[in-house]
Amino acid sequence: MNSSKSVGDRPAEGERLSKRIMQLRDCSRREAEQYIEAGFVRVDGAVVQEPSRRVTTQHVTVDAHASLLNLMSVTLILNKPAGWTDGLEPLPMKKPAPVGRAAVPTRVPKGPQNVRTLLTTEQHSKHDHSGVRFLKSHLAKLDASVPLEYEASGLVAFTQDFRVQRKLMEDMAFIEQELIVDVRGEVTPDALRPIERAMRDERLRLPDFKISVGSANPERSKLRLAVKGSHLGLAVYLCELAGLEILALRRIRLGRVSLGDLEEGAWRYLSEGERF
Known part of the structure; x- marks a missing residue:
């Protein structure tokens, strides 16, 4: 034998x-x-x-000065592209190959791209000024809790810190998010009157929000929408009330954390002084 x-x-x-x-x-x-x-x-x-x-x-x-006492959990801010899922759903798991057999590439069903696939070293913003030293472990065990529309772009938060995750979940009703709504054509303040009427209509039970015209020209106008809590579909509903066609939707702020000039598809660390 x-x-x-x-x-x-x-x-x-x-x-x-x-x-x-x-x-x-x-x-x-x-x-x-x-x-x-x-x-x-x-x-x-x-x-x-x-x-x-x-x-x-x-x-x-x-390292002679190595210590496990100062290892910290991190929070990442990512600029989600429009047409990507927001990362609240996990990535599809690959089926392991049977023992003793060669690994065969697993086919992942085609569908919307998950922003978690952008949490890589290559997508780390070159303009990250947080001062946090990158570690591969920072890209593991990340939770997300504040949804963003599939059609929207903008700020999405991922965190390893249970304190940040708890705040975003338990206090979200009191955290204000700000969105920029691009609509077709030139919008005057008078065009928002149907929205203002709906705001005062108690039967609609709309959340407290503020909406205003940021800039306008004959081709395109920008509206600023600020609302506390997570209310998916609110921007679309309000624009339908006023007969406005949405061209783009972007979340630029979550609480006191702003998207800033973070490149689309890139991520950065939440700086030490930043708080939601």
Whole structure:
């Protein structure tokens, strides 16, 4: 009987980097993984952030000042393109290949693109002035809770911080969001009177909101809509009341956090002084 193993059955060479760090720091496996994911570990002088990386004779070091006490959860601000889902839905899971078989690419059903696919190193804004040092672990375990219309673009928040997530969920009714509504043609303040009448009609039970004309020209006008809470479809409903055709919808502010000049499709860190 031939007991030789095929190349594919041979054990992987070396040991996991996390195991080497457990030996160097005399720590648990999870702590070793955190040191690596936080960028404190170098292999032959280069920072490595993958605990599963295998090492043999390479020189492995841990930053002398490495500490797990200051590792922080982050919040990301992303500028969602129109026609993308808002990321509240998870990405489709890939079905693992059966044991002993080669992995076969999984077909993902065609459909709207999920903005979570934009949370990559490549989409990190070059104009991020937060001062936060990028770690691969910052792109994992991110929650979202404030929906944005599929047709709209603008600010979407993702967070690892349970305190931020709790505020956005529990206090959303008191957090104001601001949207820019581009409509066709030149709009005068008088054109908004049907909306003002609806605002005073208690039977409609509309949320408290403010709407005004920001700029107008014969081709296109910009309306500013501010409303507390999450009210999907409100902008469309109000424009229908006034007979206005929406060309574009964009969320530019959520609470005290503004989209600013963040590029479409890019993300940045929430700065230390920013609060929703």
